[in-house]
Amino acid sequence: MTKKNLLEELKYKVFQSGNPVFFxxxxxxxxxxxxxxxGVTYFLAGNTHMLFLNxxxxxxxxxxxxxxxxxxxYTILTYQFFHNDIFHVLFNMLWLFWMxxxxxxxxxxRQFHFVYLTGGVMGAIIYALAYNIFPAFASSVYAATIIGSSASxxxxxxxxATLVPDYSISLMFIGNVKLKYLLMAYIVFDLISIASQNPGGxxxxxxxxxxxxxxxxxxQGGTDLSKWLEPKPKLKVVKNDTPSKGGAKNKSTKVNQKDVDAVLDKVSKSGYDKLSKEEKEILFKASKD
Known part of the structure; x- marks a missing residue:
């Protein structure tokens, strides 16, 4: 694969594929x-007293x-896209890819976009509230800042994990672990870490x-808070099917989008385990289109 093709493929995946994970x-x-x-240029120009990121x-x-x-x-959005170091961005992106x-x-x-961005906003709000409420941060609140996509x-x-709590993933040296247990451990770790060097995170x-x-x-209660992000349907001119040479009309082999949406709504409300065999087959076929 040439360098040009590689760059074109990366450009497509990030900006044109419509996949928010890649984006x-x-x-x-x-x-x-x-x-x-x-930052390297900033340092070589003689600014050795402060890192460019600072x-x-x-x-x-x-x-x-x-x-x-x-x-x-505006920093309630911008802070979500900057990171302290290579390990900070690496672990966040790996976690984002897997989940x-x-x-x-x-x-x-569109639901991914909503959860990612509003998750970062809520993280910033809880961070600010904590630093302005708890006496432990009174002396550092004015200088304190936060960056990173961790909250998102x-x-x-x-x-x-809330949608499919019994979904299992395989972890090295541990084996299969259900999402609900993995995330519970992560949350407990964060609670313990409040007394560490990075309570804001x-x-x-x-x-x-x-x-x-x-x-x-x-x-699951029936309200999709991301609904307002759904694009309005465009009017289309639909032509009648033309008969094939044998006289029969051509039939689409694609799964009906309305059926897919109905199954996805059921997953949102009841979970994947509640789907029938036919409904799971619809999702499988849709993923192959």
């Missing part, structure tokens, strides 16, 4: 690499101090987890 992994990775490369954080990181929010309101693929097996891309990724992971994770859980529970 967010691509955007986060591109931003991280761009910031890291510019300088940039003044404009893109989400601040805990409430007086800063009126003129840094995101399962999420999209049962739910729609956590929202996707918890939403997936733990609060943001918990905020994202809360959003992911609440979204699925509301969805």
């Amino acid at each position: 967010y992994i691509g955007v986060n990775t591109i931003i991280y690499v761009a910031v890291a490369l510019f 300088y940039l954080s003044e404009y893109v990181a989400f601040p805990a101090a409430l007086p800063k929010l009126p003129y840094r309101f 995101g693929r399962i999420f999209l097996d049962f739910l729609k891309p 990724v956590m929202a996707i992971a918890v939403a997936t 733990s609060f943001a994770h918990l905020g994202g987890a809360l959003l992911g859980f609440a979204y699925i529970k509301v969805l």
Whole structure:
């Protein structure tokens, strides 16, 4: 595969495939690499007293101090796409890839976008509330900021585990583990980590987890909070089927989209395990189209 073909394939997957997992992994990775490369230039230009990311954080990181929010309101979104170091972005993107693929097996891309972005927003809100409520952070609240997609990724992971809690994944050295147990362990770890060196990250994770859980529970109750993101259907001119040479009309081999949507709605409300054999077959055929 040539370099040009590789770049074209990556461009297609990230920006044209319509797969939100590839989109967010691509955007986060591109931003991280761009910031890291510019950081090298910044350092070589003689700015050895401060890392470029620390300088940039003044404009893109989400601040805990409430007086800063009126003129840094946009950071509730920008903070979700910047990372501290290579391991920060690597583990977040791996977690997003694993959980995101399962999420999209049962739910729609627009629901993924909604959970990812609002999960990051909720993470920032819980982070700011914690730093302004608890006395332990009184001396550091003005200088405190947060960056990273962890809250957004956590929202996707918890939403997936809430929707299909008995879905199992295989972990090295451990074997098959159900999502509900894996995410419960992750949440307990975050609660314990509040007293560590990164309490802000733990609060943001918990905020994202809360959003992911609440979204699925509301969805199972019959309300899809992401419905407003659904594009309006376009009018189409439909031609009558023309008979084939043998006189019979051509028939589409594709699964009816209405049937697929109905099955996905049932999964949202009742879970994959409640599907009949025929309904599972519809999902399987749709995934092959």
